[in-house]
Amino acid sequence: MEDLVRATGVSRYGIYGTFGNKREFFEQALERYADSMGRQAFLRLLEPGASLEHIRAIFMDRIAEMCGANRAKGCLFVHTAMELAAQDTELQGVLQKFMKRMSKAFSVGLESARERGEVRPDLDVRRAGIYLTTTMFGLAVMVRTGFPRETLHDIVDSALASLTG
């Protein structure tokens, strides 16, 4: 909480007055994180003409974000899933919603890519969307374990290669 006061520049008084408690504050932060990620990364997949290169770019951007400037930040979704979701069903529900939205965005992007002939014609884009989401979270774990960027890029290559057939 001390860190939050310092980082936000808002006093305890202000934080508790606005959010009630740390838990509520966190939930809003998670919501904000999801919105930001949606706008920065996944919105472009919903536009017509999205390609496999858009998907690759999202992975690259997310890797850069997760690696952070100084230290390996990881991903708030993954931190939340591992640390809180099992003991907090409401938070788990929120997380599920975000992850499904993420998977759906991948699916829509893959559908566009399929129309462009960039992925296997018989690809099940719904399944592949969830699968790419899972890969994204797996990458967060690898980032936290300190694997180098090159390794992370190889993983993305392997994951995407599976779609082109």
Add this chain to the structure above:
Amino acid sequence: MEDLVRATGVSRYGIYGTFGNKREFFEQALERYADSMGRQAFLRLLEPGASLEHIRAIFMDRIAEMCGANRAKGCLFVHTAMELAAQDTELQGVLQKFMKRMSKAFSVGLESARERGEVRPDLDVRRAGIYLTTTMFGLAVMVRTGFPRETLHDIVDSALASLTG
């Protein structure tokens, strides 16, 4: 620590006398977890004649383990990576060693599977090994978020389909 005393049936006296502090105790537990997982899951991949079905079986076993009897346990590697590895370089090193070992085991298994004609002849088994490890950790995140077994199995299908080409 109270939980550890209750779960192990050993007193604080015994734990601190044997391991020194909680951190050391945890490191030994992690080591033990890795050994157990290695024996239960990955040893069979090193034997000749390992097949793609062995790899699939490992994923199924790990999913069953991660889902747990009552609650979603996840994976100690993933918990450690997210919660401790970034602030504890020694633990990060241990974790990297285990993950590389896991990737290597997958690679060896894939090499056998390639000889059996079960995967693409041009598959880069070294990269694919790291990639399967990443998928395994991504699955732990999905487990913790409460996704149903069926979804997890679909993810495994997608991941393995990428290898057969």
Add this chain to the structure above:
DNA sequence: AGTAAAACAGAATGATCGTTCTGAATCACA
């Protein structure tokens, strides 16, 4: 059975956490 070492349960300790309280400083508005 007797004795010394080992292991026990649980209280004590000091640090840290989330939260609330308090008196001072700042702000908006007349």
Add this chain to the structure above:
DNA sequence: TGTGATTCAGAACGATCATTCTGTTTTACT
């Protein structure tokens, strides 16, 4: 400029944590 509400910084509180201490019980060996 004066006044009432808002926001501040930081102390205080109660809970929880890792760790240590203490007096008692159990174990191992003669």
